[in-house]
Amino acid sequence: MSQPASRLDFEAVLVPLAAIVVSLALFGVFILCNGVSASSVYYEMYRGAFGTWFSTQNSLTRAAPLMLTALCTALPAHLGLVVIGGEGALVLGALASVVAAHLLASFGPWVVLIGMGLTGAAVGALWLGMVGALRTLRGVNETISSLLMNYIAIGVFKQIVEGPMRDPASLNKPSTLPIGDANMLGSLPGMDVHWGLVYGVVACLFSYVLMRRTVFGFSARMVGGNVRAAQLSGISVTKRVIATCMLAGAAGGLAGMTEVAAIHGTANASLICGYGYAGILVAFLARQNPLAVIPVALLLGGISASGGLLQRSLSLPDATVNVLQGILFVVILASETFYGRWKRAPAATVPAPAASVVAEVA
């Protein structure tokens, strides 16, 4: 790069890295208090997340839906909205995609998969589009309504899966009829990770370009920056809010579709495993930047994938990774306060080594 990196870029890397180091240290202290060597936990976590080819694939598989559900929060955030309805969009998108799969079953796998994707995304879009419409037309707070709609979506999902769409053969765990092995979403060439990962990455890249490089994105961010200014320049706030929420919901619905078509093959309660809520945190950790969502989702996928190994090899409870996740989130979110502390320095200088920055502040 010919341009010198700005202080802001420097901060954007240094602060999260420092936060991760601090959280790992806090987690180590917590582990030591429980009488287990911290270094062996770090090692096992590394092994369980990215240490082997098998575990890396496991992490990637878990990261795929997180990228999509993170967009449920990250996209509306550009308009200044805090939407936490990813879970609802995911479960209803999953259910709708199963319906589509059964209706289109006679047309062959390609039609089924495309139909599933479109239906799942459409239902997710309608679901979160409602949140946007309620916000802008009726002034209903979007955080609360999307939270309530998660519960409603899960209730509707269970009612339909255990009632009209129940496969009579599923006794212990009510499920719908399977979509059929032939219609399943395949794996990426040369690995055991399904195509949903590509969907996730593409959706993040698309969202980034949309929000940073298009007129739509510019007007949406203008709404987020100052509603009055946006209105005065003739931007329809209502349209931007509803359209962005619908895009967010489409991503969530697509996450549900990939979970059905690539993992479960049917809709049942296993789909309600908190990917929607984890997505909120991915979005906040990525500071609502769709591009940053990709690495953060990988990190979180890795952490959740390592839970099993910790349980088996160190006989720690499976909730250990949740403790680490919690510490990580709290510390990273709290580290927001350290952005902009080096503002007094001239904006366009080559970043100095960390030591001298510290000296400058002190």
Added chain:
Amino acid sequence: MEGEALGLLGVPLAVIGGALRVSPPYLFVSLGECLTEKSGRVNLGLEGTLIMGAMSAYGVSYLSGSPWLGVLAAGGVGLLLGALHAYLCQQPRVNDIAIGIALMIFGVGLAFFLGKPLIQPTAPRLPAFEFGNWSSSSPLRAALQINVLFAIGIVLAFAMRYMLQRTRWGLLLRVAGESSDSARAMGYDVARIRLYATACGGFLAGVGGSFLSLYYPGSWNEGLSSGQGLMAVALVIFARWDPVRCLWASLLFGSAGALGPALQSVGISGGYHLLSVAPYVLTLAIMMMTSSAHRTLLGQPAELGAAK
């Protein structure tokens, strides 16, 4: 089943009984959230506080043999988590919604981690007032059992309304929630007021958790809470930031939650999951009807960022 002996009459009775058992956690958590929000901040992390409270109450009650020590421990843990939330949120540029979600994940994870050895043992439970002892009908007796903690909660709801409306502390809290500039101009430290309010709110949420593990359902496991902590935020909006209305709202939410099992006990099991979402639909419908794009909700603290 005794409920069947009473026929359809058993349904309202089972709903009342169920409401009295299910409502108290809602009541305590929503009172805690109400107090926090009155000071101008949202704590979305009360779900984590609730579960940490449930776990620590069960653990302390098991080890000490006294359920009341357990309740106190739960409150103490809640107090710490609330104070942590408040401390982090008062740093510049830290988002209270996001910190709430993070603390929820942290609290739930920590409770499951530390609570693993508590799944097997049985801890002493909280006592209840037996208001139905005059009757020979056992469903009626079961319905009229009111837990001592719930009675405390009812008193607390009225006391908190009095505190907010009639006392100096209540006024200070409301000033911090309505206009932090005014509070600052009067020479008060808004951050400190919010710290106290959030910590006390956490205390109440922790106590609500102790009810879950020490009375109903009355054991510790990982599926103990069904989202009461998250619902509290909606419930407080439903109750328009008034502690006494929080009481009615929790009873309503409790009975809506008890309707499904009550109907199931007399053999009507269709629509079980749809009935269980009734409280959420109700809240959403009421928010839709009463909100407006042009003004804020009546009774809402003006400094509340998330409920704008």
